[in-house]
Amino acid sequence: MNTIKTLIFFILTFLSLESFAVNTRFEDNFNIKAGLNLNRVYLNTTLIPNENKNEDHSESTAVGFSTSVGYKWTNWEFMFGSDVFFGNLKDLSFKINSNEVIGTGHYRVFSLSPILRYYTPYSISNRWNVFVSAGPSLSLHTFVISSTSNGSTFSNKKRISYENRGGTINIGVEEIVPYKETHPTFFEIGYSYMRSRQLSIVDASDFKDVKTLEQGISNDFYAHYLILRFGITLF
Amino acid sequence: MLKRPETKAIYHTMNKFVLLHIVFAYFFGLNPNLSWANSLNLKEGIKDTFGDEVKADPTTHKRQSLYQYGYQDRDHSFAENAKTIGIVYGMTWFFYPIVQPKVFRGAGGVKQYEKNFGKLVFDQDEPFWNDFVHPLSGSQLYLLYRADGYDRMNAFEMTFISSALFEMTVEIFTEPGSLQDLYQTPVLGTVLGFGIENLSMYLLNSGNPIGKILGHAMNPATLFPFYEGRTLIIPKIEDADKGAMIRWDVSF
Numbered sequence: 001m002n003t004i005k006t007l008i009f010f011i012l013t014f015l016s017l018e019s020f021a022v023n024t025r026f027e028d029n030f031n032i033k034a035g036l037n038l039n040r041v042y043l044n045t046t047l048i049p050n051e052n053k054n055e056d057h058s059e060s061t062a063v064g065f066s067t068s069v070g071y072k073w074t075n076w077e078f079m080f081g082s083d084v085f086f087g088n089l090k091d092l093s094f095k096i097n098s099n100e101v102i103g104t105g106h107y108r109v110f111s112l113s114p115i116l117r118y119y120t121p122y123s124i125s126n127r128w129n130v131f132v133s134a135g136p137s138l139s140l141h142t143f144v145i146s147s148t149s150n151g152s153t154f155s156n157k158k159r160i161s162y163e164n165r166g167g168t169i170n171i172g173v174e175e176i177v178p179y180k181e182t183h184p185t186f187f188e189i190g191y192s193y194m195r196s197r198q199l200s201i202v203d204a205s206d207f208k209d210v211k212t213l214e215q216g217i218s219n220d221f222y223a224h225y226l227i228l229r230f231g232i233t234l235f
Numbered sequence: 236m237l238k239r240p241e242t243k244a245i246y247h248t249m250n251k252f253v254l255l256h257i258v259f260a261y262f263f264g265l266n267p268n269l270s271w272a273n274s275l276n277l278k279e280g281i282k283d284t285f286g287d288e289v290k291a292d293p294t295t296h297k298r299q300s301l302y303q304y305g306y307q308d309r310d311h312s313f314a315e316n317a318k319t320i321g322i323v324y325g326m327t328w329f330f331y332p333i334v335q336p337k338v339f340r341g342a343g344g345v346k347q348y349e350k351n352f353g354k355l356v357f358d359q360d361e362p363f364w365n366d367f368v369h370p371l372s373g374s375q376l377y378l379l380y381r382a383d384g385y386d387r388m389n390a391f392e393m394t395f396i397s398s399a400l401f402e403m404t405v406e407i408f409t410e411p412g413s414l415q416d417l418y419q420t421p422v423l424g425t426v427l428g429f430g431i432e433n434l435s436m437y438l439l440n441s442g443n444p445i446g447k448i449l450g451h452a453m454n455p456a457t458l459f460p461f462y463e464g465r466t467l468i469i470p471k472i473e474d475a476d477k478g479a480m481i482r483w484d485v486s487f
Contacts, residue, residue, distance in 0.1 A: 030388050034426040067422050069391070082418055084366060108362060110415055138414070140357040163357055202359045209337070210359045234429050235387045 031180050033068045035231015039085050041109075042224040045093055062087030062109070066229045070117075077117040081135075083227065084110050091149060094160055095220060096201065101152045103145030111139035111192070113168050128173035139164045139194050141223065157205040158213070162221045164194035172229070180233050188229040196221040304439040304450070304457060306432075306464045308386040319383060320396055323376070327401045335409060344408075351407035358413035365415045366423070373398055373424015374431055375456070381432060382456035384463045390428075395421035 039062040062085040070079025086108045094101045117133035124130065143160040172188030199218035203211045311319075358365070376397055380390035398420040402412045431453050438450035439457065451458055457465070 030391075032388075032391060032422065032425060032429075067426055069422050080418065080422075082422065086362075110357075110365070112414060112418055138357075140415070142359070159359065161357075161359055200359065204359075204361060207361060207363070210361065212359060234426060 028073060029180070030069070030071050032234050033066075033070070033079075033186070033231055034234055035066050035186070035229055037064050037066045037083055037085055037230075038228045039063070039083075039087070040226040041087060043089075043092060044222050044224075045095075045220050058090065058092045060087045060089065060107075062107075064109075066231060068115070070115075075119045077119070077133075079115050079117065080112065081115050082110070082112050083229075084108070089143060089145075092143070094143070094145075096154065096160070099152055101145065101154045102149045103143070103147065103154060104149060105144045105146040105156070107141060107143045109139055109141050111137050111168075111194075113137040115168070115170075117170075119174070123176060124173060127176055129176050130171070130173055132169075132171050133188075133190075134169045135167065137164075137166045137168050137192055137194065139166070141194070141196075141221070155203075155205075157203060159200075159202045159204055159210075161200040161202055162196040162218065163198040163200070164196050164221070164223075166192060166194035168192040168227075170227075170229075180235060183232045183234065185232050186230065188227075190225075190227045190229065192225040192227065194223050194225070195219065303466045304436055304464055305466070306381055306436075307384055309384040309463075311385065311389070316393065319380075320393065320400070323379070323397045324400050324405075327397070327405050331401075331405050331408070337409065348408050351411040353403075354407070354411035355403075355414055355417070356411050358410070358415055360413070360415075365419055369416050369420045370423035370427050373420035373422075374428035375424075377421075377425045377428030378432060378454050378456040379459075381428070382459055382462040382464070387425075387429070391421060391425040394424060394428075398424070 041060045041062055043058045043060065064083060064085025066081065066083045068079045068081035070077050070081075086106065088106050090104050091102055094103065113135045115133050115135035117131050119129050119131045122130045141162045141164060144156065145154050145158075145160070146156050148154055168190055170188050170190035172186055172190075174186040175184040177184045196218050199214075199216055199220070200212055201214040203213050373394055376394045377390050380393040381387070385393055399417060402417050402420070406412070406416075435450040435454035435457065438446040438453075441447070441450075456462060
């Protein structure tokens with residue numbers, strides 16, 4: 001099955017070697033967008049609440065960058081979008097084998113989403129076109145615990161990593177310009193939900209060669225993300 | 236004091252990139268026999284005007300640049316695309332063991348290759364690799380294709396094909412294909428390359444020798460013989476036919 005998928009991938013790759021015509025129009029053309037994101041993340045594990053926190057979730061603010069590559073028709077756009085962001089972690093509980101680890105440290109998230117965006121007929125001040133978008137998401141949520149608070153031991157060279165699946169919906173505005181070379185700006189607010197599918201414990205002692213120590217199915221972790229993205233179309 | 240292994244590893248990796256830069260710079264730019272144009276090629280009559288000595292604009296008092304740097308976009312045939320992709324792909328097979336010396340120590344192998352073929356996973360690498368080294372290499376690929384006359388979107392497309400081929404057929408010698416690398420190398424690489432492109436053009440056209448060195452250092456593809464965007468502007472000063480001529484050298 002993997003071989004067939006790979007062969008299809010290569011056929012598509014080589015077919016795309018035929019260059020696209022040079023075209024500076026915004027419509028019926030590819031584009032690349034880049035910008036920054038600001039997130040409010042609500043993390044949940046089945047182990048919260050813990051002894052020290054009488055809450056059912058842990059909140060955190062994270063910042064990072066967003067990129068996307070897409071093809072835009074007149075009102076529709078299909079794109080692959082990615083968010084990378086980093087945040088701090090305080091007193092979150094994890095179940096590692098049979099041990100409970102309550103840790104403080106930081107985390108990083110990489111998410112990738114195929115997104116369909118619809119540009120509505122509505123605009124603000126004839127300058128900002130309102131759009132909505134949605135799509136499924138894959139993400140990797142990696143926790144680095146620098147100190148534990150319940151007496152447990154967990155090396156800060158180890159990483160707790162969740163592979164998640166979920167979805168995202170967004171609404172935003174994009175500057176109305178005739179050509180993408182004028183770098184139209186966009187602002188977008190979105191909501192994403194992610195639930196873990198797989199948990200990995202990895203050893204990052206050797207910076208150049210990270211080793212997976214354990215891997216298993218896990219539904220322990222889920223998270224809600226409120227994301228504010230702002231950026232420009234580069235070309 | 237380099238005590239932490241991460242710090243040592245970063246320096247070790249950076250040193251390799253510096254070495255590669257020096258090799259590229261020697262073969263494609265600094266060695267006058269291999270460089271395709273330099274001021275010594277100018278005819279005797281205009282040597283005084285466009286010699287190696289720095290000239291200043293009498294009005295603004297700013298240094299004048301001998302060459303103007305930019306990009307000349309053109310169409311490429313399918314055969315040309317395939318040839319360029321093939322050359323870059325061959326180079327990745329050559330350079331991969333150099334930047335991954337564990338291959339020489341017995342890591343990977345044919346069985347590992349078969350096992351990893353067609354696999355695509357989330358890798359667990361540190362942000363230094365996924366958010367810096369891979370996008371940096373992607374940006375240099377993008378700039379390589381820009382130097383070869385591809386417009387920005389086609390340069391991205393070629394970068395995507397090159398990095399995907401590397402990810403799915405070369406790197407699997409030691410590890411399965413990575414979803415992050417497959418996306419970040421061409422996309423974040425192109426975003427980074429777009430910034431480097433603009434900054435390097437500004438520095439190269441500044442007329443400042445240090446700016447020129449920095450411009451070439453961050454965008455070494457401008458030193459390659461196939462770089463198509465270096466132009467020499469030669470003014471004509473005869474009374475009968477005043478004007479300016481732009482010499483544009485193109486090699487295929």
